[in-house]
Amino acid sequence: MNTLESEDSFGLTVCHKFPVAIERGQGSVVWDVNGKAYLDFTSGWGVTSLGHAHPVVLNALNAQAARIMQNPNSGFTYSPVRARLLNRLQQVLPGDLCRVFFANSGAEANDGAVKLARKVTGRTTVIAISGSFHGRTLGTLSLSGGQENAARYLPQVPGNLFAPFGDMAALESLMSDQVAAVILEPVQGEGGVREQAAEYAQAVAALCQQYGALLIADEVQTGFCRTGSFFAVDALGIAPDILTMGKGIASGFPFAAFALTEAVAAGVAKGDHGGTYCGNPLGCAVADAVLEFLLENDIAAEVARKGGILHAGLQQLQQAYPDMVREIRGRGLLFGLQMASDEQVMALTGICLEAGLMVTPTRNAVLRLIPGLLVSEAEIAQALGLLHDALAHLQGQHRDAA
Numbered sequence: 001m002n003t004l005e006s007e008d009s010f011g012l013t014v015c016h017k018f019p020v021a022i023e024r025g026q027g028s029v030v031w032d033v034n035g036k037a038y039l040d041f042t043s044g045w046g047v048t049s050l051g052h053a054h055p056v057v058l059n060a061l062n063a064q065a066a067r068i069m070q071n072p073n074s075g076f077t078y079s080p081v082r083a084r085l086l087n088r089l090q091q092v093l094p095g096d097l098c099r100v101f102f103a104n105s106g107a108e109a110n111d112g113a114v115k116l117a118r119k120v121t122g123r124t125t126v127i128a129i130s131g132s133f134h135g136r137t138l139g140t141l142s143l144s145g146g147q148e149n150a151a152r153y154l155p156q157v158p159g160n161l162f163a164p165f166g167d168m169a170a171l172e173s174l175m176s177d178q179v180a181a182v183i184l185e186p187v188q189g190e191g192g193v194r195e196q197a198a199e200y201a202q203a204v205a206a207l208c209q210q211y212g213a214l215l216i217a218d219e220v221q222t223g224f225c226r227t228g229s230f231f232a233v234d235a236l237g238i239a240p241d242i243l244t245m246g247k248g249i250a251s252g253f254p255f256a257a258f259a260l261t262e263a264v265a266a267g268v269a270k271g272d273h274g275g276t277y278c279g280n281p282l283g284c285a286v287a288d289a290v291l292e293f294l295l296e297n298d299i300a301a302e303v304a305r306k307g308g309i310l311h312a313g314l315q316q317l318q319q320a321y322p323d324m325v326r327e328i329r330g331r332g333l334l335f336g337l338q339m340a341s342d343e344q345v346m347a348l349t350g351i352c353l354e355a356g357l358m359v360t361p362t363r364n365a366v367l368r369l370i371p372g373l374l375v376s377e378a379e380i381a382q383a384l385g386l387l388h389d390a391l392a393h394l395q396g397q398h399r400d401a402a
Ligand SMILES: Cc1ncc(COP(=O)(O)O)c(C=O)c1O
Pocket: 045, 104, 105, 106, 107, 108, 110, 133, 134, 135, 136, 185, 189, 190, 218, 219, 220, 221, 222, 246, 247
């Protein structure tokens, strides 16, 4: 059996949409088992922030693997590499965030954040935003608005309310002294690259403060320079009480975290949260090396600069194909092309794949682009050229069909 047949027969954990088996990657390029190269503008859903097989990641992983991978008694013992990462995080965490829990995935980080918000406030209601995506555990699925899956796993975790996107009046009407937290993505990635306005985010923060509710910023997708600032909340001008991180934090090694202010941490006791692999030395070593690289090379500024180039190119595409590309949204190196229909997004994704460009179809008829943060200007130009050709191809198909 080849890779595709074996996974189709035995793989229950994956959901195949594309007939391609990827074997290796280097920088922004990946190769399939037949040796065909693809420009990766998905970075594994925003994960491989330094691109594939970056020496910084490989060296950190190898060196730490040779030292120790898992502490005896895990989190009951101290770890120099964990301490190093904790210190380095202090340089980038926004506002008063300073205390950190580690996790293995974004969903786990969000679950932990909500769990502790409930404990610290003594309240049970959590408000999320329609169209949000916070993960696929039972807890986070119950906070993911517009997620068709949620209805398949009833009963959901109770106590959650949803406010329509960007609607401050609606949020105010849901707010009460029963609300433990509001959880907000600065940019809804899975929801179709929908950016929160700074005024809205600041009003949400003020409302939370007024009612003694905690503001949880879910930066699993937007954190670690993705949107052109270290965290997206930096650009929004808000200081959350809890901030969750994942994906790009360790550029491909499964790792995540959430940070609390000292005031929130005061309500948490030792042993309230944890897990076997949380803050494991391998993940800490890679995250620390990634963080050091991002800081030393001012990657946030680079992402903002290259994002400007990509944005300008995408706007030209929109002008060339206004019937298909309705809107360009996003910033940094996270963009969404609002297409006319989901069918169009899937067709375009397939044409791009054939031509050697990998992009991500996202909910609500959006084609998402999330290249690695070190993508070169030449690769951006190449991707724009391939997208241009793919749109021309799709337009031709529409004409033929008409
Ligand atoms: C904003 C946001 N939060 C949470 C998650 C869940 O992260 P994970 O898939 O690592 O559990 C995602 C994943 O796409 C995400 O985009």
